[in-house]
Structure formats: structure tokens, C-alpha cells
Amino acid sequence: MIKEEDVLAALDKPRAVYSLQQRLDPSNKSTDALQELLMRMRTERKVKFDIKTGKWSKA
Numbered sequence: 001m002i003k004e005e006d007v008l009a010a011l012d013k014p015r016a017v018y019s020l021q022q023r024l025d026p027s028n029k030s031t032d033a034l035q036e037l038l039m040r041m042r043t044e045r046k047v048k049f050d051i052k053t054g055k056w057s058k059a
Contacts (some may be wrong), residue, residue: 003043011047014055037042 002024010023019039021031039049042046048059 002037003039004046007034007037007041008046008058011056011058014050014057016055020056046052 006024009022010020015023017031017035020038021028021034024034038047038049042049045059047056049056
């Protein structure tokens with residue numbers, strides 16, 4: 001289970017979803033749960049997504 005605090009800690013610099021997955025839960029092959037969490041956090045304005053680079057960062 002990936003937590004919001006862990007995601008924010010891993011976003012010390014802008015990262016792509018796959019890079020975040022490798023830092024947070026490398027044994028899990030599916031990024032679905034992480035993407036769902038990132039989308040919810042984006043709605044809450046805790047993180048932002050740069051469409052040009054494809055990377056997530058802290059808001």
C-alpha cells in the first residue's frame with residue numbers, strides 16, 4: 001500500500017510514474033494504484049503533472 005507521505009517524499013525532484021513506482025514499490029509490476037493515488041492527490045492540489053515532460057512533482 002503506497003501512502004501519500006511516501007509519494008511526497010519520493011518527489012524530491014520531478015519523476016515519471018515508472019520511476020516513482022521503482023522507488024516506492026519495486027516488487028509491484030502494476031502502476032494502477034499509484035496512478036490512482038497521484039490523480040487523487042492532483043485533484044487535492046498536492047502534486048502537479050507536467051504534460052510536456054511527463055513527470056510528477058510537488059505542488
